[in-house]
Amino acid sequence: MSKRIDVTDLNVYYGNFLAVEGVNISIEPKSVTAFIGPSGCGKSTFLRTLNRMHEVIPGARVEGKVMLDGDNLYGSGVDPVTVRSHIGMVFQRPNPFPTMSIRDNVLAGIKLNNKRISKADADDLVESSLQGANLWNEVKDRLDKPGSGLSGGQQQRLCIARTIAVKPEVILMDEPCSALDPISTLAIEDLINELKNDYTVVIVTHNMQQAARVSDKTAFFNIAGTGKPGKLIEYEDTAIIFSNPSVKATEDYVSGRFG
Numbered sequence: 001m002s003k004r005i006d007v008t009d010l011n012v013y014y015g016n017f018l019a020v021e022g023v024n025i026s027i028e029p030k031s032v033t034a035f036i037g038p039s040g041c042g043k044s045t046f047l048r049t050l051n052r053m054h055e056v057i058p059g060a061r062v063e064g065k066v067m068l069d070g071d072n073l074y075g076s077g078v079d080p081v082t083v084r085s086h087i088g089m090v091f092q093r094p095n096p097f098p099t100m101s102i103r104d105n106v107l108a109g110i111k112l113n114n115k116r117i118s119k120a121d122a123d124d125l126v127e128s129s130l131q132g133a134n135l136w137n138e139v140k141d142r143l144d145k146p147g148s149g150l151s152g153g154q155q156q157r158l159c160i161a162r163t164i165a166v167k168p169e170v171i172l173m174d175e176p177c178s179a180l181d182p183i184s185t186l187a188i189e190d191l192i193n194e195l196k197n198d199y200t201v202v203i204v205t206h207n208m209q210q211a212a213r214v215s216d217k218t219a220f221f222n223i224a225g226t227g228k229p230g231k232l233i234e235y236e237d238t239a240i241i242f243s244n245p246s247v248k249a250t251e252d253y254v255s256g257r258f259g
């Protein structure tokens with residue numbers, strides 16, 4: 001289920017603007033990797049290139065290679081919709097389809113991929129996905145109610161259930177807790193810890209305590225100034241990044257001296 005990601009010499013452009021330059025990184029399966037760094041250093045931009053989500057932005061393009069267990073995501077003939085079914089994404093604001101039932105929200109990705117599924121298999125998938133997102137017990141008696149009736153934290157777990165239902169190998173999360181209260185944040189962090197048993201998880205976070213709590217490895221990105229490209233500065237075990245980083249800029253950032 002879980003796969004490794006190898007990125008080589010990746011540049012990301014918005015039109016002529018080079019937003020992220022020269023990223024080389026290998027992300028292990030069954031691990032959680034955090035991307036941290038000051039605003040505008042390209043964390044979200046880079047994250048989106050890992051499942052070709054940047055392609056929905058006109059003019060956004062990449063140079064370089066992203067391999068999923070040795071398969072080039074940008075190879076000719078590779079369909080970005082298929083890529084996104086292998087590499088799911090959870091966004092900053094929970095975005096369930098508001099008028100759709102909880103059940104149909106979980107199944108939305110499957111339907112998008114035109115998969116035919118029997119009622120019994122759909123019921124099983126809804127239950128296992130909601131279990132996997134630690135939401136089943138809270139919603140099992142109201143599966144036919146709209147997703148918008150849930151709390152923010154529950155909605156975010158519903159979005160995670162929708163991502164899991166497609167059976168991805170990788171889950172990308174772009175600041176998944178930034179719109180949530182502390183209790184819901186802890187629920188998502190617990191869930192991230194469980195998700196790594198089955199998936200490769202990559203999370204962008206502004207919260208350094210969160211990076212320290214949930215991730216095995218941390219990638220620190222930085223930017224030399226406005227208009228300059230973001231770069232990956234240091235990538236190491238999270239414990240090392242937070243206690244004994246090699247680069248001064250990393251140390252300054254994690255100790256709160258800038259950003």
Ligand SMILES: Nc1ncnc2c1ncn2[C@@H]1O[C@H](COP(=O)(O)OP(=O)(O)OP(=O)(O)O)[C@@H](O)[C@H]1O
Pocket residue numbers: 014019037038039040041042043044045046057230
């Ligand atoms: N759709 C877009 N079109 C043009 N430029 C963009 C677009 N999205 C982001 N950028 C630019 O790319 C650079 C990197 O932005 P990005 O949002 O990836 O940074 P970030 O590190 O995720 O920031 P934050 O922590 O504030 O979310 C910034 O200079 C930003 O202005």
